[in-house]
Amino acid sequence: MRRFESLLCAVIFATASTGAHAASFDLPPLNAPPSAEHHAGKVVWADLVTPDLGVAEKFYGGLFGWQFQSVHAGGSDYAVALLDGRPIGGLVQKPIPPGEHRQSAWLTFIAVRDVDMVKRTAVAHKAKVLVDSKSYPRRGRQAVLADPEGAVFAIVASSSGDSPDYLAEPGDWIWSSLHAKDAGTEAAFYQDLFGYDVYDLSGDDGLEHVILSTDDVARASANQQPDNAPQRHAHWLNYIRVQDATDVAAKAVMMGGKMLVQPHPDRHGGLVAVVADPAGAPIGLMEWSENDTQVAPK
Amino acid sequence: MNKIRYPLLAAAVVAWTLSGLSACAVTGVGVEGDVGYDGGYAGDYYEPYGYEYGGWGGGYRVGPGRDGHRDDHGGGPRGGGHAPAYRPAPAGRSAPSLPSGSRGGGRGR
Numbered sequence: 001m002r003r004f005e006s007l008l009c010a011v012i013f014a015t016a017s018t019g020a021h022a023a024s025f026d027l028p029p030l031n032a033p034p035s036a037e038h039h040a041g042k043v044v045w046a047d048l049v050t051p052d053l054g055v056a057e058k059f060y061g062g063l064f065g066w067q068f069q070s071v072h073a074g075g076s077d078y079a080v081a082l083l084d085g086r087p088i089g090g091l092v093q094k095p096i097p098p099g100e101h102r103q104s105a106w107l108t109f110i111a112v113r114d115v116d117m118v119k120r121t122a123v124a125h126k127a128k129v130l131v132d133s134k135s136y137p138r139r140g141r142q143a144v145l146a147d148p149e150g151a152v153f154a155i156v157a158s159s160s161g162d163s164p165d166y167l168a169e170p171g172d173w174i175w176s177s178l179h180a181k182d183a184g185t186e187a188a189f190y191q192d193l194f195g196y197d198v199y200d201l202s203g204d205d206g207l208e209h210v211i212l213s214t215d216d217v218a219r220a221s222a223n224q225q226p227d228n229a230p231q232r233h234a235h236w237l238n239y240i241r242v243q244d245a246t247d248v249a250a251k252a253v254m255m256g257g258k259m260l261v262q263p264h265p266d267r268h269g270g271l272v273a274v275v276a277d278p279a280g281a282p283i284g285l286m287e288w289s290e291n292d293t294q295v296a297p298k
Numbered sequence: 299m300n301k302i303r304y305p306l307l308a309a310a311v312v313a314w315t316l317s318g319l320s321a322c323a324v325t326g327v328g329v330e331g332d333v334g335y336d337g338g339y340a341g342d343y344y345e346p347y348g349y350e351y352g353g354w355g356g357g358y359r360v361g362p363g364r365d366g367h368r369d370d371h372g373g374g375p376r377g378g379g380h381a382p383a384y385r386p387a388p389a390g391r392s393a394p395s396l397p398s399g400s401r402g403g404g405r406g407r
Contacts, residue, residue, distance in 0.1 A: 027339070049342045076339040094342040102344035134340045144343050152345060165397040174396065177360040188384035198384040199393035205357040210384070213394045218362035226358065231350045239361075260352030266361040268395075274352050282351045286361060288396065 027071065027139040028080055032087060035161035038113060041194030041214040043176045044162050045109035046089045046238050047154075050279045053077055053093035059255050059277050060091075063248060064171040064240055083171045104279035107144065108176055108236040109154045110194065111162045115141040118155050118193055122147075125189050148189055149180045149234035155193075165217050167288070174241035174286050176220040180234040183208040183224040190222070201267070237274065239284030245271040248285050252277075365395040 030045050050056045057068050057079060068079040068091070077093040089106075096102050112118045115133045122145050123129060130152065131144035140159040146152050168174035180186040187198050187210045196212040196219070203209060207224040225232050242248045245263045252275040253259055260282055261274035270287030277283060354360075387393075 047341050049344055076342065078339055092339050092342045094344070096344065101347035103347045103349070105345040107341060107343060130343055131340045142341060144341055150346075152343060154341060166399055166401040167397050169401060175361055182383075185383040188382070191384050197387040197391075197394075198382075199387050199391075200382070201359075201363070201393060203357055203359055205355055207358070209359065211362055211393045213387075216394045217397055218394045221360050221362070223358070223360050226353060226355060228353065231348065232353075233346060233349045235345065235349075235351070237351075237360075261354050264354075264356055267359040267363045268361050269364070270361075272361060274354075276351065284360075 027078070027090075027136040028069075028087060029138045029160035030087065030140070030156070030158045031160040031163055034159075035163055037162050037164050039111055039162040039165065039215060039217075040113055041190075041196055041212070041219050042111045042162055042165075042217075043108055043173065043220060043238065044111045044158060045154075045156060046173060047107045047109070048089070048091045048104070048277075048281055049094050049107065050091060050104045050277075050281065051094065051096050052279065053079055053091055055256075055278050056091050059252075059257065062255055063252055064242075066171065083169070088172055104277070104281040105152070105235070106238050106281055106283060107152065107154050108238055109142065109156045112155045112157055112194070115143050115155055115157045119143050119145065121193055122155075122189075125192055127189070147180075147186060147234065149182070149186060151178060151180060151186070151234035151236055153236050165215065168241045170241050170243050172241055173238055174288055175239040175284065177237050177239070177284070178220060178222040178234070179225050179232075179237065180222065181225055181227075181232075183210060183222040186234070187212060187222040235282075237282055237284050239272070239286040241288055242285045243287065243289070245273045245285045245287050249273040249275050252285075362395045363393060365398065 048056060060066050060081065061068065066081045066083055068081055071078040071080065079091045080087050081089040081091060119129060119133055126148040128146045129143065130146055133141055133143040135141040138159055140157045142154055142156040144152065144154045178186060190196055190212060191198055194214065196214060199211040199213065201209050201211055207226065209221060209223045211218050212220045212222060249259060249263055256278035258276040260276055263271040263273040266272040266286070268288065270289060273285045274282055275285065
């Protein structure tokens with residue numbers, strides 16, 4: 001009898017200690033080592049949702065030299081993308097249900113101090129909550145929103161702080177751009193959320209382009225979409241720093257990707273291109289060298 | 299021995315109960331959104347399908363300028379003559395650029 005009760009106690013203790021964690025999905029921190037800095041409004045992370053993790057890893061690993069660390073738990077397969085051992089993004093595999101058409105895409109994460117407060121502000125300014133706020137102990141708290149034009153983005157209060165402001169290395173994220181029908185109104189929405197300073201840099205293409213900055217650092221741009229094609233929707237686009245955008249874009253096509261925007265000089269003097277990965281997720285390529293010459297406004 | 303056996307059993311039951319309450323707490327009972335663990339990742343959101351990306355004209359510029367670059371920033375949108383929806387940065391300030399400091403050890407690609 002005593003042996004039975006001891007066994008019963010052992011079973012109960014074991015159940016108690018494992019029950020809360022049986023289905024855990026413990027995402028790693030965004031910064032390793034952690035940072036003491038916080039930069040609200042900075043794009044600090046990106047997650048790719050894709051139907052085939054293996055294909056995506058081969059594409060991005062071959063293109064940018066990323067390595068991957070798998071996190072298999074619960075109902076999700078997630079891989080952390082590493083550049084020189086440092087986490088820079090995530091890839092999550094999610095099957096597309098038969099008969100449904102959905103677009104693989106990179107989800108842009110913007111740093112905040114208080115996810116729930118910013119979420120409420122966003123909703124008050126006509127945003128929609130796509131995935132409600134959720135905490136992952138080591139990553140932090142996050143939510144997925146759609147802005148007033150429907151561009152999808154995420155906000156995150158990182159448990160490991162925000163990365164310091166360095167110039168991105170080749171292979172790392174260097175820039176983000178928002179493309180929308182009304183760039184000015186969208187800029188006002190994001191300004192209300194993140195306190196951006198907004199600079200008008202519209203060119204002679206007749207379209208509105210603005211730079212969004214905090215801490216006297218350019219964080220992103222908001223750009224009016226050309227209205228020559230009706231099949232457009234508002235979206236965020238993230239750029240990887242490359243040394244030769246023409247070469248990397250050609251390689252992307254050879255590896256099963258697609259050219260969306262041919263390499264062409266941008267405002268800073270380097271080339272910018274946009275490609276799609278094999279699942280169709282758009283990704284930008286941006287050259288940024290110390291030798292580029294500023295492109296004069298037309 | 300009974301004095302030892304029953305408290306042990308009671309402690310085990312209390313631990314099991316607390317574990318159950320803890321599970322309730324981490325799934326977000328009574329709080330905004332969810333807190334803590336669950337069975338999967340909650341950021342796996344697909345975009346709508348069937349839209350076009352790209353199609354930019356040659357003069358479509360999306361990046362930042364160089365440091366100290368003023369470009370044509372004039373405190374509001376050009377050409378329209380109407381006040382912008384956003385609060386523009388003061389007209390005398392240059393649009394900032396990317397940070398210039400390197401993390402160190404950059405690679406060629």
